[in-house]
Amino acid sequence: MIPDDPEELNALAGEYVLGVLDGAQTSEIASALPNNAALRRAIIFWEERLHPLAALAPPVDPPAETWQRIAERIDSAEPAAMVLPFWNRAAPWRWAWAVSTALAACLALYIAFAPAARGPSFVAVLHPPQTEQAAWVATAGDNGLLVRAIATAAAPNDRDFELWAIAPNASRPQALGVIPPSGSLELGALPAVIRQGGTLAISIEPKGGSPTGQPTGPVVFSGPLVAAR
Numbered sequence: 001m002i003p004d005d006p007e008e009l010n011a012l013a014g015e016y017v018l019g020v021l022d023g024a025q026t027s028e029i030a031s032a033l034p035n036n037a038a039l040r041r042a043i044i045f046w047e048e049r050l051h052p053l054a055a056l057a058p059p060v061d062p063p064a065e066t067w068q069r070i071a072e073r074i075d076s077a078e079p080a081a082m083v084l085p086f087w088n089r090a091a092p093w094r095w096a097w098a099v100s101t102a103l104a105a106c107l108a109l110y111i112a113f114a115p116a117a118r119g120p121s122f123v124a125v126l127h128p129p130q131t132e133q134a135a136w137v138a139t140a141g142d143n144g145l146l147v148r149a150i151a152t153a154a155a156p157n158d159r160d161f162e163l164w165a166i167a168p169n170a171s172r173p174q175a176l177g178v179i180p181p182s183g184s185l186e187l188g189a190l191p192a193v194i195r196q197g198g199t200l201a202i203s204i205e206p207k208g209g210s211p212t213g214q215p216t217g218p219v220v221f222s223g224p225l226v227a228a229r
Helices: 006-018 023-035 037-054 066-076 091-106 108-113
Strands: 122-126 136-141 144-149 159-166 174-179 184-187 198-206 219-227
Touching: 006 023, 006 037, 023 037, 023 122, 037 122, 037 136, 122 198, 136 219, 174 184, 174 198
Parallel strands: none
Antiparallel strands: 122 136, 122 219, 136 144, 144 184, 159 174, 159 198, 198 219
C-alpha cells in the first residue's frame, strides 16, 4: 500500500529508485504512478539526484557467490532490539534498507547542494495494448530520459525493442533509440519531441532498429507522459 505520510512516501520512492524493492512492490508503485502526483514527484526527485552519480563508476558484476554470502551472514546475525518502521520485511530486506540508508547518508551533501530541476518532469508507465499491467517505467526531466523494464520482457532473438516518442498532436513517432538487452535505456538530454509531454511507445524491430525511421513491427508497449509537478 502506498503511504500517505510525506516522509514515508519519500523513503519508499528512494527505495524504488535504488532498486531494493521486490517485484510485487515495484509493480504496485508503477501501477500507482499515473494517479499519484506526490509519488511521481518523489520518484523524479530521487531519479534526478541519484542517477547522475551512476555515471561516476563503471558497472561491475559482483562475484557469483556474493549474494549467497550475504544471505548466510544475515541468517547468522542476531536480531537487533529495535522498533522497525512499517516497511519492515524479511532479513534480506533489512540488509538492503541498511545499505540504501548508508548510501543516502553519503549522498546527503550532494543532494543538499544539487541545483533543483527547472524544466518539466514527466513519468510514463508503459503497458501492452490489451492490459493495464505495467511493464516499463520512464522518467523524463532536465537530466534526460530513463526507461527501464519492471517486468520480464525480452524481444525475440533476432529482433530488438525500439523506443519511440509521439509529441502532442503529432501523427508520426520519432525514434529515440534501441533498448539494450539489459532492459534500460538512458538518454543524457530530454528529447525535444517530448519536452511538452506526449506518448512513449516500444515496438519490435530488426536488429539495430527500424531501417525506415518509422516502426515496422508491432507496438507492444505504450503509455502517456504524465507531468510529475
